[in-house]
Every structure is written in C-alpha cells, then in structure tokens.
Amino acid sequence: MIKLVASDLDGTLLQGGAQSLSPRSEDLIRRLTEKGIHFVAASGRQYDNERRVFAALHDDISYIAENGSVCIHQGEVISRSTIDPDLCRRILEEIKREGNFEVVVSREDSCFIENNDEAFVNHIVNVMHNTTQIVDDIREVDGPILKIAICNMNDGPHIVDKYQKHLQDMFSSEIKVVTSGNIWIDFIAPGTNKGAALEKLINRLDIKPEECMAFGDQYNDVEMLQFVGTSYAMSNAAPGISYYSTYVTDSVDDVLEDLLATLP
Incomplete structure (x- = not known):
C-alpha cells in the first residue's frame, strides 16, 4: 500500500511554467493527506518558495528543497547539507x-x-x-x-x-x-540529492521505500525515482529519465486520482 507520494514541481506537478498549484492538484493532495498518505514536494526550488506554492496546505505536507539540500517536516529540519x-x-x-x-x-x-x-x-x-x-x-x-x-x-x-x-x-x-x-x-553538495533526503524523511516517518511513489522529469530526480517502489517519469521528461522509472505518465493528477480510487 502506498503511504507516501513525492513529486518534483517544475515540469512535473507544475506544467507549462506554472507557478501555482491548479485547483485540481490542490484538491487531490488534500484528499491524499486526509486519507493519511504523506505528500512531499521535492524540488530544486527554495523552501520559502515551496511553502508559497503549497500555502493552502501549510504543514500538511513535507518539503525537500534545493534538490535535497534541505528536508523539512512539520517545521523541523530533517536533513541539511552545504557546499565547501x-x-x-x-x-x-x-x-x-x-x-x-x-x-x-x-x-x-x-x-x-x-x-x-x-x-x-x-x-x-x-x-x-x-x-x-x-x-x-x-x-x-x-x-x-x-x-x-x-x-x-x-x-x-x-x-x-x-x-x-x-x-x-x-x-x-x-x-x-x-x-x-x-x-x-x-x-x-556531495551525497546530496532528492532520494537521499527522502530516505531520511521516511526513516523518520517509519515508512518503507516500497510504500512510496514518486514523480519526476529531470536528472535531479533520478535518485528519488530509483529509491521508491513505484515511480513515474513524465512523458515530456529529459531523454533517458524513463529508464529510471517504473512507468511513464502525462499527468501527476491522473495518477493521484487513480491512487485515491483504490483507497477505502
């Protein structure tokens, strides 16, 4: 059973240069969290920026920012890495x-x-x-x-x-x-990526990799896609990204809709 969903933002959850969540995405993520499934925004963006994108959800979700350089859950820094x-x-x-x-x-x-x-x-x-x-x-x-x-x-x-x-x-x-x-x-920073940050987060949440789903479209998503049990590359992803994923999709929202349909 899926207990956590992690998604890249630009080019993945946010398409066409969008800088805010669509009403559909916001509703789906809220419904997931209400069902007890953790949602993680995993982006190269800064933490403050991610918080603004997900302002309607506040601390109902977790954040991996700066491509894994910082991971924050309910206001607590789970991991942080810096460059020499x-x-x-x-x-x-x-x-x-x-x-x-x-x-x-x-x-x-x-x-x-x-x-x-x-x-x-x-x-x-x-x-x-x-x-x-x-x-x-x-x-x-x-x-x-x-x-x-x-x-x-x-x-x-x-x-x-x-x-x-x-x-x-x-x-x-x-x-x-x-x-x-x-x-x-x-x-x-060396050893830093979205997958490594996600590993630290799920250890804190007592969730197994095979209970996680992730979405991405670029090479900064590869470790995260490889780490989880079920992964999706976007159909317009960078060349070769689909090699690292379980499936390919046109829409994160469509997959989340299907996931919700399987839940009690």
Missing part, C-alpha cells in the same frame, strides 16, 4: 569567466543574485517569488551555501547541455552537477 566554501569560490570564479550564465546562490534564509539581466531578475523576484537579495558580486555571499544554480534564458537548451558537460569535466569529482529544467544547471 573553497569549492563555492572556484565554481563561481569559473562561471564568471564564462559570462553567459546568471547565478543564484542559495542559503537557507534567502537566495542571492546580481542585477545584470532585467528579465532574469524579474523571473526570480516577480515570477518565481523567491525570497531574494540582490548583491553587487555573487562571489562575496557568506555561507553556509546550500546550492549554486546557473541559468541561461537566451541561448537555448543546447548551450546549457554543452556548458554542463564542461562543468562536469571540471567539478564532478567534487560536487554533483545536474540539469534542473531546460535552462538550469545546479551544483549540489
């Missing part, structure tokens, strides 16, 4: 040399960006509604740093893929470098 300060400095110096990517440095209390690109700033502040601080030099942000994310909104996914391979060649022995959506590359 020297490694942060070297990554940021390399990105600055490239020059075509905007940077987000994430702490638990806020994310930090520079005011270089009006469209990017608008996206972070007014579209995503992140808790944000604008700084003159991203390299001067004090830690502890949970995650570094970079974005190219102008040149297309092929540029992102090419630069990701370059960054992996440079840093993959020290840190995880993954795509998160079509225009984002994330740097996540």
Whole structure:
C-alpha cells in the first residue's frame, strides 16, 4: 500500500511554467493527506518558495528543497547539507569567466543574485517569488551555501547541455552537477540529492521505500525515482529519465486520482 507520494514541481506537478498549484492538484493532495498518505514536494526550488506554492496546505505536507539540500517536516529540519566554501569560490570564479550564465546562490534564509539581466531578475523576484537579495558580486555571499544554480534564458537548451558537460569535466569529482529544467544547471553538495533526503524523511516517518511513489522529469530526480517502489517519469521528461522509472505518465493528477480510487 502506498503511504507516501513525492513529486518534483517544475515540469512535473507544475506544467507549462506554472507557478501555482491548479485547483485540481490542490484538491487531490488534500484528499491524499486526509486519507493519511504523506505528500512531499521535492524540488530544486527554495523552501520559502515551496511553502508559497503549497500555502493552502501549510504543514500538511513535507518539503525537500534545493534538490535535497534541505528536508523539512512539520517545521523541523530533517536533513541539511552545504557546499565547501573553497569549492563555492572556484565554481563561481569559473562561471564568471564564462559570462553567459546568471547565478543564484542559495542559503537557507534567502537566495542571492546580481542585477545584470532585467528579465532574469524579474523571473526570480516577480515570477518565481523567491525570497531574494540582490548583491553587487555573487562571489562575496557568506555561507553556509546550500546550492549554486546557473541559468541561461537566451541561448537555448543546447548551450546549457554543452556548458554542463564542461562543468562536469571540471567539478564532478567534487560536487554533483545536474540539469534542473531546460535552462538550469545546479551544483549540489556531495551525497546530496532528492532520494537521499527522502530516505531520511521516511526513516523518520517509519515508512518503507516500497510504500512510496514518486514523480519526476529531470536528472535531479533520478535518485528519488530509483529509491521508491513505484515511480513515474513524465512523458515530456529529459531523454533517458524513463529508464529510471517504473512507468511513464502525462499527468501527476491522473495518477493521484487513480491512487485515491483504490483507497477505502
């Protein structure tokens, strides 16, 4: 029997660039929690942002934020991981040399960006509604740093893929470098991922992996999809993601509807 459902947000539960839950999704998740099934929002987004997306559900659900860097259940931090300060400095110096990517440095209390690109700033502040601080030099942000994310909104996914391979060649022995959506590359602390965070959470909740269901669409979801007993890749997922999942679906909501139909 399924006792927990975990879902990625962008490109999975939230489709087409949506920044809020659909009424149907909200209703389905509420009905699941009323049946005693735990729901976990598992995203590369910051915790404050996830809380806003799920404002109507508050602490009825749990949160895995920053691609597993922090896991919070009913206001309690279950796990947290940070990036070595020297490694942060070297990554940021390399990105600055490239020059075509905007940077987000994430702490638990806020994310930090520079005011270089009006469209990017608008996206972070007014579209995503992140808790944000604008700084003159991203390299001067004090830690502890949970995650570094970079974005190219102008040149297309092929540029992102090419630069990701370059960054992996440079840093993959020290840190995880993954795509998160079509225009984002994330740097996540070693051993940190959504699956590892979910494992810590279910240990706290006394739930087994085979009693869990998960949804995802990108390479930052792979460990979570592999960890649970039943997993779904989205039909429009990144190439190869379906290899790591049990099933493929067009709609998280449709699967949740089917799950609810099996419950007493």
